[in-house]
Amino acid sequence: MRKLKLFLLIFVSVVVLLLIVIWFQVTQPLLFAKRTEIAVEVEPTRLKTHVTMLSEKFAPRDYKHTENLDHAAAYIRTEFENTNGRISEQTYKVDSLLYRNVILKLGPETQERIVIGAHYDAAGELPGADDNASGVAGLIELAQLLDSASLPMTVELVAYTLEEPPFFRTDEMGSAAHANQLQEQGIRVRMMISMEMIGYFSDDSNSQRFPLSLLKLLYPTEGNWIAVVGDLGSGADVRSVKAPMQRATKLPVYSINAPPHLVPGIDWSDHLNYWNNGYPGIMITDTAFLRNMNYHTERDTPELLDYERMAMVVAGVYVAVLDIAQK
Numbered sequence: 001m002r003k004l005k006l007f008l009l010i011f012v013s014v015v016v017l018l019l020i021v022i023w024f025q026v027t028q029p030l031l032f033a034k035r036t037e038i039a040v041e042v043e044p045t046r047l048k049t050h051v052t053m054l055s056e057k058f059a060p061r062d063y064k065h066t067e068n069l070d071h072a073a074a075y076i077r078t079e080f081e082n083t084n085g086r087i088s089e090q091t092y093k094v095d096s097l098l099y100r101n102v103i104l105k106l107g108p109e110t111q112e113r114i115v116i117g118a119h120y121d122a123a124g125e126l127p128g129a130d131d132n133a134s135g136v137a138g139l140i141e142l143a144q145l146l147d148s149a150s151l152p153m154t155v156e157l158v159a160y161t162l163e164e165p166p167f168f169r170t171d172e173m174g175s176a177a178h179a180n181q182l183q184e185q186g187i188r189v190r191m192m193i194s195m196e197m198i199g200y201f202s203d204d205s206n207s208q209r210f211p212l213s214l215l216k217l218l219y220p221t222e223g224n225w226i227a228v229v230g231d232l233g234s235g236a237d238v239r240s241v242k243a244p245m246q247r248a249t250k251l252p253v254y255s256i257n258a259p260p261h262l263v264p265g266i267d268w269s270d271h272l273n274y275w276n277n278g279y280p281g282i283m284i285t286d287t288a289f290l291r292n293m294n295y296h297t298e299r300d301t302p303e304l305l306d307y308e309r310m311a312m313v314v315a316g317v318y319v320a321v322l323d324i325a326q327k
Helices: 002-027 044-057 068-082 129-147 174-184 213-215 230-249 271-275 307-325
Strands: 086-094 097-107 114-121 154-160 188-195 224-229 253-257 281-284
Touching: 002 188, 002 253, 044 068, 044 129, 068 086, 068 097, 068 129, 068 154, 086 154, 086 174, 114 129, 114 174, 114 307, 129 154, 129 188, 129 271, 129 307, 154 174, 174 188, 174 271, 188 271, 188 307, 213 253, 224 230, 224 307, 230 253, 230 281, 230 307, 271 281
Parallel strands: 114 154, 114 188, 188 281, 224 253
Antiparallel strands: 086 097, 097 154, 224 281
């Protein structure tokens, strides 16, 4: 009987320890982290203006409507021109049609850099306000913030084309073209941050869904938080973004590190192409269709986004970029 009790005690202890290890690896908790709001001004009305322009004036902006994609790219370039940065375009052809990434470099020209990106195309003939006009709006306002900062290295902001189907997970993605070019040029990337849907929040109970039921035990079921996402090997990268974001605002910041083949969605954005080139990268997201039921529908419109909390996301990313650049 004593041996059985001892066995059960050891078994339970091992199971508990294993669960703690899994919890730590998946959620990357920041134990004893202090939350101190940092004064960063991001104007919600400006975010709404950008989202409205992209999702209404330049719609539809899928791969078939190259003229609207060009108008959207021109709008982004014009906004980038309000900085002192170096602006360029990376163009390439798919099926004889020309597509373009819009690139802004801030800070001194260095061989190593931080890349922040968001795709400006939309899925089909849909408005795509959250997906992904929200990420592009955040990118534009982030450019204004970083332009006023003292940067020790190059920070490269990229508005990508062709993230959506039918080119998703192919070499025709704008982010694939950009990441491949960096690799060919021997550029080192300290961190890549993909801003993929950052505008939809809900305080309603059970408004947050999960790809695996077990995750309900680890995360809030109200969709009022932002997620920092990485694979199993990017725990340190996720913490390096999550910690300063938590310090920056009162918006709750959670994270997940998990294998993409087990947890759907982990690699469903532009950061995938940087992983494929051996670069560190993470995704910042409102969790897309796991929260926003308007995902890839005609209801994904500007008036349904929360620009106050979206501004907090941008402020958090700004503080994270400064923190990573100083390391």
